[in-house]
Amino acid sequence: MARRRLRSLTASNTGDLVFKLVAVGLTLSVLVLAVLMVGVMFQNSRESIAEYGIWDFVTAKQWDPVFRNFGALAVIVGTLVSALIAVVLAVPVAIGIAIYIVEIAPPRFQGPIAFLVDTLAAVPSIVFGLWAAFVMVPWLRQTPGKFLVNTFGDWIPLFKGPHFGFSMLAAGVILAVMIVPIISAVAREVIASVPMAQKEGLLALGATRWEVVRKVILPTARAGIVGAVILGLGRAIGETMAVTMVIGNRHELTWSLMAPNSTIPSIIANEFREATYDLYLSALIHLALVLMVISLGINVMARSLVWSATRGQTSADAR
């Protein structure tokens, strides 16, 4: 009797042990995957790293597959500029939405509006790309594009024409649409975690809504909002399909936002299948490595800011 009980106890311990081993094993496989990812990217770009070095690759301007010349500066700048345009356009709107949903909207509208904004984040990027290429670009080429080129083109190099629609500007605009829901989802959480007592205190003193936002919400939520913005920046930097379909794909350093350009993801998407020799392929993977490093840095920064703002309570994520 006692013996049987003892055996069943041991059996259950074995079960627990096996279960734990499986859980730990599969969890560790995620870590292995991450390490493997970094290692494999280095391994596959070693030819390019050996040829150009890590730093020279990043600072060289020429990207010329015909003459076996690979420099990443133009596309890195293109990546950062497109993402910056997106952030500049998206941030005011995203924060406006977040404040509207948390503080202003009537309670019965809060859920539906948040739901619709989140739905925008669920649209696949190829659909954004399709819409942007066939609807937004032709529209941008007309009134807004002409206006910018004619009004500012002569004295601000950023808006120098000619403008054919497919441009850095188009990429920035569609990226802005794509990151608004991401920024606003995180900002919403951060703003919701501002203590009610502080808002009530200021309201009791006779402050208006704007003053509450200005003097309590924004200062309190600042770190988290900055985190949300950086998270959006990270997403914009890595976005491939929508950008590839509207940016025009020319790799040349230019000041004009109205000119075609390219980003790291767009150049990879366009040229990877056509990479005819090993060094070319290796240089493209080298680019991907640079992109990975940039986005890792950005994400780590953003996460720690958001985390410190909500004290680790954020679980829901932008998607």
Add this chain to the structure above:
Amino acid sequence: MIDTSFKSTRNYSRRKLQSRLFVVLSASSALATVVVLFVILGYVLYRGASALDIDFFTKLPRPVGEAGGGMAHAMIGSLIVLAIGSAIALPVGLFTGIYLAEYRSSFVADLVRFVIETMAGIPSIVVGIFAFAMVVRPMGTFSAWAGGFALAVIMIPIFARAAEVALRTVPFSLREASLALGVPFWRTTLRVVMPTAKGGLVTAFMLALARAGGETAPLLFTALGNRFFQDGLSHPIATLPVQIYTYAIGPYDDWHRQAWAGALVLVVITVVIIGVVRAVLGRSNIAQ
């Protein structure tokens, strides 16, 4: 410390106006975003619906230049690649979620959480290149396996993180009650905790699935694409997003027409599934 100039009532009307302006601006930013959503979805519906017919779901693409045909092969292909991705991501993501939720306070758990957060932020095109280097190069050919592997890498962090959140919502008293009855820990987890968190786990998985199903970039150099039904998992395979991309950048009007139809199908599958899942099951705080 706080500037209390607003206490003066002299410029009350100005302050009120300012505040009203702010309310209008923030409301209109919400409105603008919702309008953009409807414009995009509406246009996809308008162009897609006129191009959708039964052939689209049942036929292969016609030879270049001939009108008609469909994307049956791409839809089947997407399902196959997603199935491969799920077969990898489901156990790995689930058990990672279980590990994080049940053995929560260890150094390894914190490290894994950090790695998962970071992995979720890696651009999908980089994941595609990773899969290319890991699977396509050793195999010497583009394949469904490579595409599935790439999608698994996309799905694992999304699923694992959301699964952890879902499992954490299960109250401790439930676990304790089960353990107190002498049920071993592993059976408690499988038979008590997981069934209780079932809704959240399903939501988590559907979110990961919908996200992976809409991805194009990781499939460009892994699954590649194909104009025919797949002939084995070790060969290039067509998928819906890549097929849409190929048709969208092609020069033919009929291709564009079909690209819109494909986009409509993709939007209906991903957006609607996510929406329904969120609305029905996502009452817990995972899906927000």
